[in-house]
Amino acid sequence: MKRACALLDRYRDGELDDAGRESFERHLAGCGECRARLRLLDNLVRALKMEPVRTVDLSARIARRAFAPAPTWYTLVASCFPPRLALAAAALGVLLFVFAWFLPGSRTVSAYTEYEKLLNEAEASNLAGRLLVQNDSELLLQLISQEE
């Protein structure tokens, strides 16, 4: 690889000035490696851009799901069993409920418990002033991606 090959990305991104572009194009004339890469990228990207994206309007369904009450421990338990076992599940649920009642912070099981835990961590780190210097949603998502 020649040193000029390192400019391929700048060239492809259209970031070279006129002189830079001309000199890279002279390099291209003699560099099969760079030519092959640019050709391949052109062709791949063109194909990917032609691919139609199927979309369905999900707005009403999503909003309904978002506003549905967070599933509680008993609906989660009940959903695991066929109707004939629902009674047994309910009995088990009562036991669990009694148990869970004494555990701090576990009285409802939200679908987004883990997510909320991260939100709270981010909030706690606000005390260290980290949220003051950047958009808190960015920090949140960083935390989430670290977690993942």
Next chain:
Amino acid sequence: MMDPSDSELIERTLKGDEGAFAELVRRYQSAVWGTVHRVLGYSSENEDAVQEVFLRAYAALRRFDHRYPFGPWVTRIATNYCIDQLRRKRSRKVQLWSELREHEQERLLRDLSMERGSAEGASGTGDPEGYVRVARALLDGLNPKYRAAFILREVDDKDYSEVAAALGTSEVTARVRVSRARAELQRKFRAYLSSCGAGERER
């Protein structure tokens, strides 16, 4: 009457207005469908992915800073979600490449290494679905972070600051990832070429 702004919709959503959230989703769902489709590839699971992205956005909505535009923020959630899915389910995409017959593989590879506009090259009239298959097969081999960066920059035409925002990285990191993706794609393409014995035709 003017349409309510995004931030009005967000405020109403936070006050419990389901219709306002539906409207917000309506405004951004095609962008999210696009991100999900381009990063993950087509799958019947994409609908679940789109729903999950908006539910995550909803869960985090009360912490969203209204001074920032909503679009890039939701794109970021979508990108994170997709990268996560790619990490978890490396086997999500079936082996599209190996489903092709050998002569089809060879023809596609030969086409893809040709100059634009050449008679049977990847001019868009040849075999678009076939090219997409090759592209997907190559992309499937990329590190999810590089793949997302590549799609955002090359296919969605975002500039590096937008790519960085969607990935939650610095602009320099975004550039490095796109550059590595480009080099990796060529390396993998070469490997395919030589496995088909078509290597000498690349240049």
